[in-house]
Amino acid sequence: MLIPTHTIKRVRYFTALIRPALGTDPRAPIRQQTYVRALRTNPKVTIHEGQYRNDARMMPSLPITFDDAGRITRVKVRKTEEKGSDVNLASYMVFDACRDDADLFVLVSNDSDFAAMLTLLTRELDKQWALLSPVDNPNQSLLARDPVLIKRIRRGALLASQFPDEIRSTDHGVLQRPEEWSGNETGAPFGAPRPVAEASGGVISV
Numbered sequence: 305m306l307i308p309t310h311t312i313k314r315v316r317y318f319t320a321l322i323r324p325a326l327g328t329d330p331r332a333p334i335r336q337q338t339y340v341r342a343l344r345t346n347p348k349v350t351i352h353e354g355q356y357r358n359d360a361r362m363m364p365s366l367p368i369t370f371d372d373a374g375r376i377t378r379v380k381v382r383k384t385e386e387k388g389s390d391v392n393l394a395s396y397m398v399f400d401a402c403r404d405d406a407d408l409f410v411l412v413s414n415d416s417d418f419a420a421m422l423t424l425l426t427r428e429l430d431k432q433w434a435l436l437s438p439v440d441n442p443n444q445s446l447l448a449r450d451p452v453l454i455k456r457i458r459r460g461a462l463l464a465s466q467f468p469d470e471i472r473s474t475d476h477g478v479l480q481r482p483e484e485w486s487g488n489e490t491g492a493p494f495g496a497p498r499p500v501a502e503a504s505g506g507v508i509s510v
Contacts, residue, residue: 354388
């Protein structure tokens with residue numbers, strides 16, 4: 305997906321390990337763990353973990369209603385969220401830039417929260433960055449930060465970049481692709497979906 309003249313020096317992957325929750329697929333954490341272990345078999349990839357929160361919260365009902373005292377009715381819900389990955393990604397991208405670790409820093413995300421960090425990268429540190437977008441229409445806040453390269457992650461390139469059905473890990477033996485993640489002849493997935501987990505993105509140093 306990158307320009308052929310680029311050589312990847314390092315890939316930083318930011319995520320949070322999910323935990324089982326009532327009403328969700330109990331095997332999702334196992335599939336995610338298998339994927340993370342497979343990533344660790346590549347010496348150029350480092351994994352940076354945030355925290356996965358699964359907390360009971362009191363939140364306004366939807367549609368909004370009011371009690372007899374005129375206060376918004378609140379209900380108890382279970383809220384899942386991922387914490388820390390955004391901060392970790394921004395911190396490491398600036399850190400690597402300060403070390404002059406690469407000629408080009410590639411962001412794999414569509415999160416506008418990285419806009420301020422990219423301003424520092426380009427205007428204060430005088431570094432170049434590129435965007436690999438997971439969506440057709442990248443966030444305008446990111447595009448306004450002057451990427452030297454913008455590329456959409458195409459489905460065909462994504463399918464061609466997947467791990468084989470089996471991969472050997474020094475620490476965990478043979479890792480097998482979960483059956484739910486297999487595809488048919490056209491590459492379309494079938495079965496249960498991949499685990500629902502927020503992965504803020506990644507940084508590729510080239």
